[in-house]
Amino acid sequence: MAQRGRPSSYKPEYAEQARKLCELGATDADLAEFFEVHVATIYRWAAKKGEFCEALKVGKEVADDRVERSLYHRAVGYSHPDMHVSSYLGDVKLTPITKHYPPDTTAMIFWLKNRRRADWRDKQEHEHTGADGLPLSAAVTVTIGPPPQGDDNNG
Secondary structure (H helix, E strand, C coil): CCCCCCCCCCCCCCCEEEEEEHHCCCHHHHHHHHHHCCCCHHHHHHHCCCHHHHHHHHHHHHHHHHHHHEEEEEECCCEEEEEEEEECCCCEEEEEEEEEEECHHHHHHHHHHCCCCCHHHCCCCCECCHHCCCCCCCCCCCCCCCCCCCCCCCC
């Protein structure tokens, strides 16, 4: 049976190119622009070409891992070597220094809300149970008869 429609513009080397682009942070829209196709074509290639789909997954995972490491470092604080450049009367002086970045509260909250959801989400749900893990029940005692002696609430 003959295929209908125009032939695919996909080439096997696109998988490796897509992986590298995704490792650099490219989105599906970026890939579509690079390959000069519509973004729906990227989705179609991923659905029909196993090697292309795998390349996208691997490349995006590398980029996501890098972002995760960066978020972690931002949350706990970090230091790195740097160079201070100064100039006085044409004399340039390079001084090695260490830059320190303190922990960032917003990054901490973001990290904990995602990694420890049960403890850090905004809405916490508490379930209370009775004996042996059974649901709690309320007991109500109703007494029918004359009120106890000395009841001054009769008006």
